[in-house]
Amino acid sequence: MAITLKEVAERAGVSRSAVSRTFTDGASVSFKMRRKVEKAARELGYSPNALASSLTTGRTKLIGLVSNNFHNPIFLQVFDLFTRGLQERGLRPLLVNLTNELDPEHSVRMLQQYSVDGVVVASSTLPPGFSRVFRDAGVPVVHSFGRSTATPQVHVVGIDNVECGRMAARELVSRGYEHVAFLGGPKPATSTQDRYSGFFSEMALHPNIKASYSFAHDYSFDAGRHKMLSLLKENPAQAYFCGDDVLSIGALSAIQDSGYSCPEDIGIIGLNDMEMSGWENINLTTIHQPIQQIVHSSIELMVAMLDDPDRYPESRIFACSIIERGTLRPAP
Amino acid sequence: MAITLKEVAERAGVSRSAVSRTFTDGASVSFKMRRKVEKAARELGYSPNALASSLTTGRTKLIGLVSNNFHNPIFLQVFDLFTRGLQERGLRPLLVNLTNELDPEHSVRMLQQYSVDGVVVASSTLPPGFSRVFRDAGVPVVHSFGRSTATPQVHVVGIDNVECGRMAARELVSRGYEHVAFLGGPKPATSTQDRYSGFFSEMALHPNIKASYSFAHDYSFDAGRHKMLSLLKENPAQAYFCGDDVLSIGALSAIQDSGYSCPEDIGIIGLNDMEMSGWENINLTTIHQPIQQIVHSSIELMVAMLDDPDRYPESRIFACSIIERGTLRPAP
DNA sequence: TGCAATTTTGCAACCGGTTGCAAAAAATGT
DNA sequence: ACATTTTTTGCAACCGGTTGCAAAATTGCA
Numbered sequence: 274m275a276i277t278l279k280e281v282a283e284r285a286g287v288s289r290s291a292v293s294r295t296f297t298d299g300a301s302v303s304f305k306m307r308r309k310v311e312k313a314a315r316e317l318g319y320s321p322n323a324l325a326s327s328l329t330t331g332r333t334k335l336i337g338l339v340s341n342n343f344h345n346p347i348f349l350q351v352f353d354l355f356t357r358g359l360q361e362r363g364l365r366p367l368l369v370n371l372t373n374e375l376d377p378e379h380s381v382r383m384l385q386q387y388s389v390d391g392v393v394v395a396s397s398t399l400p401p402g403f404s405r406v407f408r409d410a411g412v413p414v415v416h417s418f419g420r421s422t423a424t425p426q427v428h429v430v431g432i433d434n435v436e437c438g439r440m441a442a443r444e445l446v447s448r449g450y451e452h453v454a455f456l457g458g459p460k461p462a463t464s465t466q467d468r469y470s471g472f473f474s475e476m477a478l479h480p481n482i483k484a485s486y487s488f489a490h491d492y493s494f495d496a497g498r499h500k501m502l503s504l505l506k507e508n509p510a511q512a513y514f515c516g517d518d519v520l521s522i523g524a525l526s527a528i529q530d531s532g533y534s535c536p537e538d539i540g541i542i543g544l545n546d547m548e549m550s551g552w553e554n555i556n557l558t559t560i561h562q563p564i565q566q567i568v569h570s571s572i573e574l575m576v577a578m579l580d581d582p583d584r585y586p587e588s589r590i591f592a593c594s595i596i597e598r599g600t601l602r603p604a605p
Numbered sequence: 606m607a608i609t610l611k612e613v614a615e616r617a618g619v620s621r622s623a624v625s626r627t628f629t630d631g632a633s634v635s636f637k638m639r640r641k642v643e644k645a646a647r648e649l650g651y652s653p654n655a656l657a658s659s660l661t662t663g664r665t666k667l668i669g670l671v672s673n674n675f676h677n678p679i680f681l682q683v684f685d686l687f688t689r690g691l692q693e694r695g696l697r698p699l700l701v702n703l704t705n706e707l708d709p710e711h712s713v714r715m716l717q718q719y720s721v722d723g724v725v726v727a728s729s730t731l732p733p734g735f736s737r738v739f740r741d742a743g744v745p746v747v748h749s750f751g752r753s754t755a756t757p758q759v760h761v762v763g764i765d766n767v768e769c770g771r772m773a774a775r776e777l778v779s780r781g782y783e784h785v786a787f788l789g790g791p792k793p794a795t796s797t798q799d800r801y802s803g804f805f806s807e808m809a810l811h812p813n814i815k816a817s818y819s820f821a822h823d824y825s826f827d828a829g830r831h832k833m834l835s836l837l838k839e840n841p842a843q844a845y846f847c848g849d850d851v852l853s854i855g856a857l858s859a860i861q862d863s864g865y866s867c868p869e870d871i872g873i874i875g876l877n878d879m880e881m882s883g884w885e886n887i888n889l890t891t892i893h894q895p896i897q898q899i900v901h902s903s904i905e906l907m908v909a910m911l912d913d914p915d916r917y918p919e920s921r922i923f924a925c926s927i928i929e930r931g932t933l934r935p936a937p
Numbered sequence: 938t939g940c941a942a943t944t945t946t947g948c949a950a951c952c953g954g955t956t957g958c959a960a961a962a963a964a965t966g967t
Numbered sequence: 968a969c970a971t972t973t974t975t976t977g978c979a980a981c982c983g984g985t986t987g988c989a990a991a992a993t994t995g996c997a
Binding site: 327335346348349353367553 | 607652653654655656657659660665667670675676678680681682684685688689692697698699700701702704705714715717718719720743826830854855857858859861862880881884885886887
Binding site for chain 2: 953954956963
């Protein structure tokens with residue numbers, strides 16, 4: 274068993290409170306006392322038990338990091354940024370994998386049992402109601418990559434997916450395509466819905482351009498490939514705005530395998546700008562989502578909420594931009 | 606603040622111990638008592654504080670999941686498997702990102718402060734000494750994807766990298782290549798060293814085949830691409846065994862961009878068989894590393910160690926196999 | 938040097954649970 | 968019905984810390 278406060282106190286010949294105080298900054302300890310205690314602690318190899326102290330302080334510095342997206346490579350980057358960012362601030366990410374978990378209440382209970390100081394929900398496919406459950410349970414929550422609304426009920430940090438849809442549509446229009454299409458991710462995801470509505474609101478301004486749509490059942494390579502293979506069998510569009518990059522890459526592979534070429538026969542524009550999209554043998558034109566900013570901002574917001582749990586919910590939206598690579602033909 | 610044991614006890618009109626007992630299985634509680642307590646708990650929305658109980662039981666069910674590899678897509682799968690596997694057993698992964706962390710002691714201290722029940726180190730690039738630090742601190746540790754030795758000092762679960770090197774060499778020999786090469790990952794990584802020595806021990810049996818080597822400074826696309834670009838400028842080999850898949854894909858992109866073609870001009874065999882390697886527009890021939898088995902076995906071992914912390918250290922090695930796709934030319 | 942103001946220290950209660958032990962209650966046997 | 972065994976329950980101490988409060992020690996100032 275590890276060394277405890279009491280043992281240090283005995284060895285240093287002081288009270289337990291004295292030891293406790295030398296290890297809490299801001300406490301009143303004389304220089305001599307501090308030295309005595311630190312010496313004893315060093316000799317014994319003592320380090321305070323964070324969980325025991327959390328009992329009285331009410332702070333664990335544990336942050337639930339909840340996600341359901343463990344198949345999209347962009348989330349590796351998201352986890353990297355979150356874990357490092359949290360660690361730098363002395364917070365500890367307790368990772369919760371929601372895959373196959375149908376009952377959000379279950380995760381809420383679990384995280385409450387561990388007295389997490391806050392929860393970050395990182396997902397674009399979870400319904401807004403999910404993060405609200407945490408809020409209702411009195412746990413500070415930030416929904417990263419969530420849907421931002423004018424009247425947010427929990428803190429949301431992300432992008433304006435409607436605007437991204439418009440942006441993609443404008444880009445395809447400007448390239449002179451006469452038949453464009455939306456190939457979305459999972460239909461129920463808010464990100465899919467918003468990109469869809471943005472895309473078609475823009476296309477409505479161009480009634481002479483044909484615009485169609487379909488959905489892949491997943492933000493995944495296989496789903497994109499599969500859907501595109503079937504689209505290619507019947508009158509495909511000239512260019513597709515795909516749900517995200519990994520879906521786009523699936524679609525690209527389908528295009529190539531079916532004897533078409535991209536961007537000559539069919540154009541593709543993705544969304545996310547994940548690292549891999551820049552690889553020379555993929556070279557995907559895509560809309561850049563500023564992941565780093567989103568994560569940093571989420572952490573900042575979380576830290577702010579730890580001080581003020583009743584902070585008024587806000588939406589933080591970051592601008593996206595088109596990264597031109599090789600999967601759209603040049604404007605005529 | 607959350608509901609506590611005491612409040613439930615008061616409402617149910619019983620002692621605190623009675624409440625505690627109804628929530629610890631295996632404890633002696635009469636049916637009537639259990640019902641009374643559960644009713645009160647339900648009405649109050651009580652759920653026990655896991656950290657408080659850990660104080661007396663000495664168990665937190667927290668498992669440190671330590672890694673330094675947040676850039677290799679294969680680790681997303683690793684995290685997925687670990688988090689789900691641990692969750693299924695009622696354990697909670699506390700994620701630690703070691704990127705930029707030079708001092709292992711620091712992480713050890715941090716994990717000790719949180720009284721983790723055990724630590725999984727998931728990395729092929731961390732030195733064996735790193736996981737030993739945990740063992741020395743009295744924390745049960747499993748090193749996944751680590752180097753297995755005949756006399757393990759901590760539990761290791763992984764593959765036989767030396768054998769993989771041999772396997773790759775044999776494969777290239779059998780394909781009739783006359784100049785082969787090893788393009789390793791970071792030189793200090795044990796995985797690199799072992800694959801290197803296996804590769805050359807096999808090639809030593811074929812003195813008439815030219816064999817050269819070099820190292821990329823990282824298991825990454827950029828490192829692979831960069832290294833291959835420079836190799837292509839001077840007398841490249843006919844086929845390369847690359848450090849891992851992501852390195853291979855970087856190398857492939859360099860080959861294609863330099864006007865060579867794969868497998869016609871230059872062959873590539875990778876290692877890992879990550880999901881992406883099977884994508885039709887990558888289609889990499891590679892050595893399959895049974896990640897799922899490794900993770901499952903690591904978790905199993907960890908669970909076993911929770912019951913018996915002094916369990917004798919063992920190495921668990923899983924067989925790899927070649928997955929033939931399109932980046933090696935057929936045997937002559 | 939003496940006295941008030943300030944700082945440092947220890948006591949003891951508390952955070953939210955668990956558990957050994959003995960008393961109380963229920964079950965069993967005759 | 969009573970004695971005996973078994974099960975259930977509550978008391979109180981404990982897990983490893985923190986913290987309000989008052990006593991003790993130190994400091995400042997006349």
